[in-house]
Amino acid sequence: MVDQVERRFWATPGGSLESGENDTAATLRELQEEFGIDEQAVVLGVQLAERSMGHLVGGHQVRQVEKCFLGRVDAAAVDPAWATQSDNIRESRWWTVPDLRRTKETVYPEGLAGLVARVRDGRIPLHPVVLG
Template sequence: MSTPKAREAARAVVLDEDDRVLLLRYDEGGKVFWATPGGALDPGEDHQTAVRRELGEELGVTDAELDPQIATRTKEHLIQGETVRQIERYFVVRLSAGRVDPSRATQTDGILAWEWWTLTDLNATDQTVYPVGLTGLIDHFLSSGIPDAPFAFTD
């Protein structure tokens, strides 16, 4: 068995003025889930540049300021029929809800919906949300700020 190809990715934990988190809804081959905005790095791109590009492509936001990296996640999964080992870095982005305008998005990549979630709603949902443990990460960030070292998701 061969080792899956590594795929570097950058993701945004987008929080609004009411500490709600923005999640995007996807349906990949009948598997419906919610996830944070983001995606793979383009050749020669660093993680921060990739997050900013993805925010423009998926949310129509082109001038977001990023907080430092707060988490990492490594997960093997299928991308277009190929198993990859995705290595993600997560950054907090603070945006007012009114700045997010999906009608200005340039590449929606199969996004079915954009929705702001309270942490209470996120804790109570029976829908699939990635990464697993997102609520705990946001709770920690809101109470303690940027961690000394990035949190490592284990899902």
């Protein structure tokens, strides 16, 4: 997860789809851009969740759809020095479920702690859950 400069919050990595790109390719690209993780180091699994929200971008209302995937990567494969687009990321960290549950900081998407706990316990959703 990342901590953004403008407004302090934590969020999972991600970004927009590029022309002709599917969700899997975009996820792998964003992990490389933001954290320097080579796509060969990531085992990308099923889509776990989705969050949809509207907001203004450049004065225009847009609908943003975020998709969360199960991914496995060794901590040693994360090298921010190889990131190509840091997107004003100030900090990254590995969170435990108890840390996510007790933090007073803002973490997006809402409901992430419960989802991570469910997956950790082997209860992977059959269909993506909707997060706040």
